Amino acid sequence: MANTLSSVPNFFVLVCYFFLLTPLLFDVPLQVVASSRHYHRRHLGRRSSLALAPTAATVANSSSANHTTGHHHRWIGPVGRRLITVNINGSADFKSVQDAVDSVPPNNRKNITIRISAGFYIEKVVVPATKPFITFQGEGRDVTVIEWHDRASDRGANGQQLRTYRTASVTVYANYFTARNISFKNTAPAPMPGMKGWQAVAFRISGDKAYFSGCGFYGAQDTLCDDAGRHYFKECYIEGSIDFIFGNGRSMYRDCELHSIATRFGSIAAHDRKSPDEKTGFAFVGCKVTGSGALYVGRAMGQYSRIVYSYTYFDNLVAHGGWDDWDHTGNKTKTVFFGVYKCWGPGAAAVGGVSWARELDYDTAHPFLAKSFVNGRHWIAPYDA
Structure with missing residues (x-):
């Protein structure tokens, strides 16, 4: 018994050495070792002081990092700052959203949350392709707003017209971008139908695997430039x-409100798929279409445009026929894929008003109903879908 008791201190010494040496031997951050028991209980990575939800980098890095480091916690990342704060009144790291983005190092591999306090941030913002894994976290779409006012006919610093794509108040080229509870606006006035040069983009997303939740997009012509890549919009308001x-x-x-402010004729979606080999398209699921004006629900911007509405409510504002072939000169009516599945509301009947729009059965609609349409199983957390 005496020998057993005398060995107890030595046992505790060994345990202490183990916890001190593990980070050095296995390249594991100290805070990961300290929090591993919490991780197993919660099945979450290391949380910031704000307990923010994991962002796209968490999902993206988990499997690859697990295979390359030999430790299943390594994807949580090294010790370092992950939260940047912005407040227009100055009581934060930055007063400007662009300054906060600029502070992120190029080729970033961390989850960076830029927490933006309530306020109207009147500035143009660009997130370059070299800065993935950034989240804009607002305090609510009604109170945290980034806005600008460029139109396509306005001239840039080089004296040339901006044209549509460069009018965006916020442009994101980076992959794995996330935005939550924030609004993006272009405050240029709404044009009358036929007026040229009045395109005014509020937000342009050109990066892959972008996620938006509880966000607002406000403008008139060309509000949201869903340019390229896979994207998921949940419970957003788009006007x-x-x-x-x-x-x-x-x-x-999914579960978005699409609100028209058209005074005469307007249109919701214009998709620019140019080839039958492209997997692109817009899938609207469980949405609500409201507002004013006679409204086309989709237009064939590209020869093989693809737009599908499922389980969507249409108010009594849909234009006769429901769909438009854009230029009325080609044979797009033979190549586009426009469809509806189990939609309802006083305007739903008009959505099927042309012969080249399809009333889909379940088997045909199924690929457009789940996040697998954007390969979301690989980059969208289950609780975010």
């Missing part, structure tokens, strides 16, 4: 008049 969602993205809009 505009003409083609207020446009581009060649491969995107799902």
Whole structure:
């Protein structure tokens, strides 16, 4: 018994050495060792002081890092700052959203949350392709707003017209971008139908695997440029008049409100798929279409445009026929894929008003109903879908 008791201190010494040497031997951050028991209980990575939800980098890095480091906690990342704060009144790291983005190092591999306090941030913001894994976290779409006012006919610093894509108040080229509880606006006035040079983008997303939750997008013509890549919009509010969602993205809009401010004729979505080999398209699931004006629900911007509405409510504002072939000169009516599945509301009947739009059965609609449409199983957390 005496020998057993005398060995107890030595046992505790060994345990202490183990915890001190493990980070050095296995290249594991100290805070990971200290929090491993919490991780197993919660099945989450190391939390910031704000307990923010994991961002796209968490999902993206988990499997690859696990295979390369030999330790299943390594994906949590090295010790370092992950939270940047912005407050227009100055009581934060930065007063400007762009300054906060600029502070992120190029080729970033961490989850960076830029927490933006309530306020109207009147500035143009660009997130370059070299800065992935950034999250804009607002305090609510009604109180945290980034806005600007450029139109396509306005001239840039080089004296040339901006044209549509460069009018965006916020442009994101980076992959794995996330935005939560924030709004993006272009405050240029709404044009009348036929007016040229009035395109005014509020937000342009050109990066892959972008996620938006509880966000607002406000503008008139060309509000949301869903340019390229896979994107997921959940419970967002999107407002505009003409083609207020446009581009060649491969995107799902789930439980969103699409609100028209058109005074005469308007349109919701214009998709620019150019080839039958492209997997792009807009899938609207469980959405609500409201507002004013006679409204086309989709237009064939590209020869093989693809737009599907499922389980969507249409108010009594849908234009006769429901769909538009854009230029009325080609044979797009033979190549586009426009479809509806189990939609409802006083305007739902008009959505099927042309022969080249399809009333889908379940088997045909199924690929457009789940996050697998954007390969979301690999980059969207289950609780975010």
